[in-house]
Amino acid sequence: MSRVVRVAVALALTAGARVAAAQGARGGEAATRALLARAEALQAQLARQDSVARQARYAELRARRFDAGDLTVLLPAAVGEVTGRRIATGAWAYLDTLGAIPAGYVRSLVAVAYEATERDSVTSAEGLQHRTRVMVEVPAHPDTLADGWTVAIEIARAYVDTLDADWRAWLPFDLGIGWKHGREDAAALRDLAAAATRTGSECLGGTAAGCRLWLGLDRDPDPFASRYTVAEIRQVAAARPFYEYMGPVVTQCVGGSDEACLRFARSGQVRPVPASTSAIRSVLREVRVVHGADALRRALADTTGAIGQRLARAAGIGEDSLVREWREWLLTGGGGPRIAAGFREAMPVLVFGGLLLLAAARSGRWR
Amino acid sequence: MYRQVLKAQWLAARLPVVLLAVLGFALPLLTVTFGGNVADAPVERVGQWLLAAQQVGVLIPGLALLSGLLLGIAAWAPDHAAKHVYALSLPVPRAMFVLLRFAAGATLLAVPVVALGAGALVATLAVSLPDGVHAYPVQLTVRFAMASIVCFAIFFAISIATSRAALATLGVICGVLLADLVIGSLNIKDAASVTTTVFYLLTTWPGPLSILVGRWALFDV
Numbered sequence: 001m002s003r004v005v006r007v008a009v010a011l012a013l014t015a016g017a018r019v020a021a022a023q024g025a026r027g028g029e030a031a032t033r034a035l036l037a038r039a040e041a042l043q044a045q046l047a048r049q050d051s052v053a054r055q056a057r058y059a060e061l062r063a064r065r066f067d068a069g070d071l072t073v074l075l076p077a078a079v080g081e082v083t084g085r086r087i088a089t090g091a092w093a094y095l096d097t098l099g100a101i102p103a104g105y106v107r108s109l110v111a112v113a114y115e116a117t118e119r120d121s122v123t124s125a126e127g128l129q130h131r132t133r134v135m136v137e138v139p140a141h142p143d144t145l146a147d148g149w150t151v152a153i154e155i156a157r158a159y160v161d162t163l164d165a166d167w168r169a170w171l172p173f174d175l176g177i178g179w180k181h182g183r184e185d186a187a188a189l190r191d192l193a194a195a196a197t198r199t200g201s202e203c204l205g206g207t208a209a210g211c212r213l214w215l216g217l218d219r220d221p222d223p224f225a226s227r228y229t230v231a232e233i234r235q236v237a238a239a240r241p242f243y244e245y246m247g248p249v250v251t252q253c254v255g256g257s258d259e260a261c262l263r264f265a266r267s268g269q270v271r272p273v274p275a276s277t278s279a280i281r282s283v284l285r286e287v288r289v290v291h292g293a294d295a296l297r298r299a300l301a302d303t304t305g306a307i308g309q310r311l312a313r314a315a316g317i318g319e320d321s322l323v324r325e326w327r328e329w330l331l332t333g334g335g336g337p338r339i340a341a342g343f344r345e346a347m348p349v350l351v352f353g354g355l356l357l358l359a360a361a362r363s364g365r366w367r
Numbered sequence: 368m369y370r371q372v373l374k375a376q377w378l379a380a381r382l383p384v385v386l387l388a389v390l391g392f393a394l395p396l397l398t399v400t401f402g403g404n405v406a407d408a409p410v411e412r413v414g415q416w417l418l419a420a421q422q423v424g425v426l427i428p429g430l431a432l433l434s435g436l437l438l439g440i441a442a443w444a445p446d447h448a449a450k451h452v453y454a455l456s457l458p459v460p461r462a463m464f465v466l467l468r469f470a471a472g473a474t475l476l477a478v479p480v481v482a483l484g485a486g487a488l489v490a491t492l493a494v495s496l497p498d499g500v501h502a503y504p505v506q507l508t509v510r511f512a513m514a515s516i517v518c519f520a521i522f523f524a525i526s527i528a529t530s531r532a533a534l535a536t537l538g539v540i541c542g543v544l545l546a547d548l549v550i551g552s553l554n555i556k557d558a559a560s561v562t563t564t565v566f567y568l569l570t571t572w573p574g575p576l577s578i579l580v581g582r583w584a585l586f587d588v
Contacts, residue, residue: 193418204417206500331417331587339582341509344572349513352575356520357469360527361462 063116065126068092070106072128073151075138076116087138090148091155094177099293100284100300101159101175109158111151113138134158152177164303170216170273176281176288181334188282189330197232197274203327208320211327215283216273217308217319223272224265233261236270279330283311286326289334291315368459373471375453380441384478387434391483394430395490395507395585397423417500417586424583427483427507428514431579434479435518442472443526465527472523476515484508487585500586507585514578 060078066088067073073088091111095101110131112119115138123129136154156175160168192204195214202210212218213227220226224233237243237253244251249267252260264270273280288296291314299314312319377384398420446454454464487504496502525533546561569576 333582339503339506339510339584339587341506341513345510345578346513348573348575349517349578351573353516353520356524357466359532360469360524361465 058117061115061117063112063119063122065122065128069096070103071095071111071151071155072109072131073111073113073136074116074119074122074126074128075113079138087148087151091151092148094148094152095155098156098175098177098288098296100288100296101156102297102301105159105162106155108132109134109155111136111155132158149178159300163300166219166303166307167300170280170307172277172281172284174281176284179281179285184278185282185285185330185333188276188278189333191276191279192327192330195274196235197227198229199227199274203323206324206327208323211323212308212319213274215275215279215308215323217306217311217323219306222262222266224262224270227272227274228265228270230258230261233265233270237261237264240269282330283326286329287311287315287322290325290329368457369467369470372464372467373474375445376442376468376471376475379445380438380475383437383441384475387430387437387479388482390430390433391479391511392486394423394426395483395486395504396493397426398585399490399493417584420586421582421584424507424585427511427583428579430479430483431511431514432518434476434515435520436522438472438476439519439522440526442468442523447526469520469523472519473516476512476519480508480512480515483511490585494586496586502586504585507583510578510583517575517578 061076063074064077064079064084065072065074066084068085068088069092071088071092073084073091075084075087079087095106108131110123110128111134112123114135116122119133123131123133134154136151138150153174156177157173160171160173160175163171192200192214195201195204197214199210199214203214213220216223216227218226234253237250240246240250243254249260249264250269253264284296287299295314295316299311302310302313304310305313308319308322312322315322317325454461457464459467484504487502487507491502491504494502525536528536543561543565550561568574570580571577
């Protein structure tokens with residue numbers, strides 16, 4: 001008998017018993033008591049079954065350790081051996097490919113799934129009690145989504161939180177993990193080409209100072225005044241829905257007060273860095289690809305000077321050279337030549353053309 | 368012998384050749400219509416101009432495909448019309464005749480290539496470029512020539528192929544599509560698409576059609 005049917009029977013019996021009791025018939029009291037006893041017995045049985053089911057589920061969710069590289073992950077046992085390994089290996093592959101997070105830091109952590117139970121006892125039993133816990137989510141559909149990306153992202157987020165305020169303000173939370181070549185660099189290029197700010201346009205036009213301002217690489221005492229024009233800030237304010245009701249600063253800004261616009265921007269209504277997150281991710285990617293993982297790791301460990309200076313120092317070039325290099329890397333889709341027409345391109349043409357000529361010579365309708 | 372074949376081919380294909388030459392000359396000049404003095408233009412226009420140049424560049428491999436198609440078919444059109452009597456009456460081996468036809472077609476192909484080169488040169492001389500932006504007229508012309516030769520070779524071979532060869536080619540294409548349908552209907556996890564794989568192999572170096580994809584902009588960084 002299913003749970004639903006049992007509950008229905010129990011409720012029906014309880015209701016029947018109450019009706020019978022309400023009738024006040026003396027002869028019915030025995031029957032009523034029997035019915036109540038039966039209902040209580042069924043309820044107790046149901047509670048026992050629920051308890052067993054809960055215990056079984058609890059055991060299924062018991063934390064289980066998976067290791068890959070320097071990474072340790074505790075996942076619910078229910079995800080299974082194969083999926084668990086895939087999550088841990090995938091997460092480590094993401095972190096290792098980026099290479100920006102020191103191995104020592106990854107070793108000092110243990111990624112723990114929110115869903116996992118008995119986390120304390122398992123971490124103690126596995127000797128992981130001294131490691132910092134990073135809580136992660138197991139994807140809803142482990143078979144299709146468990147490539148470890150969510151785990152790697154949380155570790156990147158935790159690492160960014162350990163960096164100084166300048167990095168925390170500038171870095172994307174995911175450090176550019178899982179960069180999709182061809183898709184994300186195209187998005188970053190689109191953002192640059194369609195930049196609605198003067199600094200973005202200057203950057204696209206080839207001015208290194210414009211790129212530094214657009215990307216927010218300099219440490220400006222008043223970033224809104226240097227990275228935006230007042231007209232741009234006013235445009236942002238005017239684009240807010242129902243801006244008329246957002247207070248005097250916004251209405252004064254839209255009405256023409258430059259000072260009000262700067263106050264509006266400084267109140268957190270405008271992003272201090274005009275560049276999109278894609279563009280910032282592309283800077284990290286460029287440093288990683290062109291100068292290597294060590295350079296990115298060195299830059300993130302550096303706490304001296306502005307973001308641009310740190311990146312340039314780690315790359316071993318000047319700041320302007322770095323932004324020019326990034327701009328060219330982005331515009332050329334990864335640094336490749338714009339139009340290639342050399343021996344490499346000619347070789348397949350000659351081979352394929354020759355083969356087709358040979359085929360044409362050996363086959364013909366008038367043979 | 369080559370001159371006679373070239374002359375016969377020119378008479379059969381002169382209209383497409385002239386048309387392709389006009390298109391080849393005009394295409395690079397399209398970029399200039401977005402503005403000639405980019406060096407002094409506002410910086411935001413440089414980005415729009417570069418994107419426009421890239422969009423025009425996309426049309427150039429299309430022109431290479433069209434050139435190969437028209438000249439490849441035109442190379443054998445008179446022979447098909449005359450039931451190959453002319454070819455059979457010539458005192459040359461068949462392979463030599465095919466070679467002569469190919470060489471004549473390739474020579475005619477040089478007309479749109481030269482026209483495109485001239486158009487690219489004129490367009491380059493007509494604009495003043497800002498720092499960081501360069502013109503690539505020679506690379507563009509050479510790449511167009513290579514792409515045209517590939518397309519010409521394909522359609523040249525298809526035009527002279529026997530019915531059996533044409534059926535075999537069609538069969539392979541249908542087989543690839545059918546394989547994709549079967550794999551799709553089986554709902555196999557992580558199964559690769561056959562069509563996508565074949566397309567990838569053909570259009571990625573050293574694939575024969577890799578020359579058609581990639582960058583084609585006359586003006587670029």
